[in-house]
Amino acid sequence: MHMADALIAPAVAGTMYAACAAAATYSVKKVRLENDMKKIPVMGVMSAFVFATQMINFSIPGTGSSGHLCGGLLLSILLGPYAGFLSMISVLVIQCLLFADGGLLALGSNIWNMAFYGCFVGYLLIYRPMVKKSMKPGRIILACVLGSIISLQLGAFSVTLETLISGITALSFGQFLMLMQPIHLAIGTLEGLITAAVVIFVNNTRPELLENYTAKNRVGFKQTLVVLSAVAVLIGGGLSLVASSNPDGLEWSIQKMTGNTEVAPESEFTGAVKAAEGIQEKTAVLPDYAFTDSDSVLGTSISGILGSALVAFICIGCAVLFKFFKKRDNSGGKL
């Protein structure tokens, strides 16, 4: 999944560097807060360990072929998500500089696609909540496989998005997606199974190595919010650029029936409809998902990000209100 420099435009590379810098700064802060000096050499040696194990081939049962470990999820399980993320950065930097595996300009994208999703989505949002209650082998296998598959699917999706936005390929979004996602489903499953085999072995032999980070803390609201916001910005700001201009499902159905995407022609609009349309035109900040009187693609991205933020704000607001009224009910109306 390592992207070469040729596959990315400088603007996209810069954006991905900025996103990684934010995640790395937060991780550095969290690791410093732990104030565990012993962790520094452990992280370094673990990165080298992951690098070395990436080069060992594992036979895939029943296929005659083999695959290898990527290591983002394993590093997070052993070191925690923040230290795991920083360790993965060093693995990717070394791979880029020494082995030309991934470009210097594309390093930000590669860190995001391979380290961010594995450490913060695969581990923090999937693996950790799943093994919180028990560390039974079945549960570990399920958590590792699910965590790896989702991380790799998101990573492959990001590669597709970044390459398409960079204007590198003549493939359409759908065609590129069909080339990337299925193969990474297989890779994700294998990665999950290898990770699970190692975690089960460690859990049976030296469980103290896993105790610090598993079955301990719930994923905090702030952490969830940060990860979801990052994904929303990527999808809202980036994916919106390659959104289809074809009519959506409802408009398509109307078009099939009436020959037009509108239910009725503008001349047949009643006074109320016209008034409502006038209000909408005056109040809409980003009409048709763009800046007023502008065709800039930036407008589409801003609309995506702003829309996501607004929906999140409304949902969180509703949840806070719901919690407030529930509390009041439980305390018999007394606050």
Added chain:
Amino acid sequence: MGKLTNAVYEIHVLDEMAERDTGINQVHPLVKLIVTVVYITCAVSFDKYNLLGLLPFLIYPLILFELAGISIKSCIKKLKVVLPLVCFIGLFNPVFDHTPLFKIGNIIITGGIISMVTLIMKGTYALMASFLLVATTGIEKICYALKLLHLPSIIVTQILLTYRYITVLLSEANAVFQAYSLRAPRENGVKYKIWGSLIGQLLFRSMDRAGNLYDSMLLRGFQGEFYYARSQKGSGSDYVYLFSWLGIFIALRLINITGYLKVFF
């Protein structure tokens, strides 16, 4: 196992190249890092059909290979890592992009063909520039440059520690894998039944090694900061090197040199 031994060998070769005493090796690491990043950025920023604009950018790697005394062959074999994905994506361009651009005899050259060639050239240029940076600077000095750019010391220390322990752990992984291969000669990779125990054993050894490493670092006065490279001040020649290359890259990016040269032919 060939892959593991090759990796150790490649690291040693790059280390030896970086320790040589050529003029390019003496240039300040931060200057070389900036020049490399600007070069790659300028090269990949060309439009997918602008093959002619991209051609003059070959001047930088060619001059540097010559000045550093490095054989271009040592870099070419690294292309096998970069080119498969680039070609995989680029090969679809001639299939889907039929925009006719020009004719050579009776053959119509489409936009897809040009964009595929441009993509491969961009990949090759970027690879050569990164390779030259590492081969003339070395990881320790690159880390020093990153420190000057105010990258958090935890990240810089991690990169350095990983780099130092890669050869040790690659050799250890090689020993483990060779021992396994000798006992299971017909297996294509490690059998699934021992995935956990094989990697797990390697993991425990690494963890124990990390413990020993921490103890030895403490004995040497480690207090969270890792000192690794002598500080190096930028000299006049560093500035000349920096601004000359930046000037050339910006000129090549903004002026269509190939277009002017066409007049003479």
